[in-house]
Amino acid sequence: MSVATMPAGTETGAAPEQKKSRKKLVIIGVVLVLAIAAAAYWFVLKPKGPEPAPEPGEVVSMEPIQVNLAEGHYLRMALALQLTTTVAHEADGSKALDLAIATFSGQSVDTLAAPEKRAQLKEKLLSEIEHAYHGDVMDVYFTEFVTQ
Structure with missing residues (x-):
């Protein structure tokens, strides 16, 4: 080999x-x-x-509603929704009114008379409205707020 x-x-x-x-x-x-x-x-x-802050657009006013409170009292309230400029359609206020009724029903007159408690309820309402309208609403205003 x-x-x-x-x-x-x-x-x-x-x-x-x-x-x-x-x-x-x-x-x-x-x-x-x-x-x-x-x-x-x-x-x-x-x-x-950071995302730019939304710009205020149209304000949609709604008809007043009555909400039952504790101890036989009631609240007459009217809302206005501050929409953003990105809203391309007409806003339906029914969701906001439903959330307002759920938030304020059963509250006492004393609670609603205290400015800090009323502000807390308004912040809660605004948070729920922002979620329900997917960011199309940037603020909520009380245009009428009367307890009896």
């Missing part, structure tokens, strides 16, 4: 060349992955910053 041997310089010279080209490919691959990740962050995942 004869074993053919290659010259010594040829075998040792090919292995380091192959290792160098493999390292170059790995480095190029890593740089490419980092570039793609940076582009994805910049165009897709980058925080956009």
Whole structure:
């Protein structure tokens, strides 16, 4: 049996060349992955910053309603909704009136006479209205508020 041997310089010279080209490919691959990740962050995942505050648009006034309070009393109230400029359709006030009835029904006259308690109830109502109208309403105003 004869074993053919290659010259010594040829075998040792090919292995380091192959290792160098493999390292170059790995480095190029890593740089490419980092570039793609940076582009994805910049165009897709980058925080956009704070959203601009909504601008006030039309104010929609509603007819007064009567709400039953505790101990046989009642509240006559009328609401107006401050819409944002992004509202493209006419606002239906039925959701707001329903939420107002649910919020104020059963309250005592003393509670509604206290300015801080009335302000808390108004904030609760506004929060529920903003949620129900998906951000199309930015404020609610009492245009009539009479207890008896």
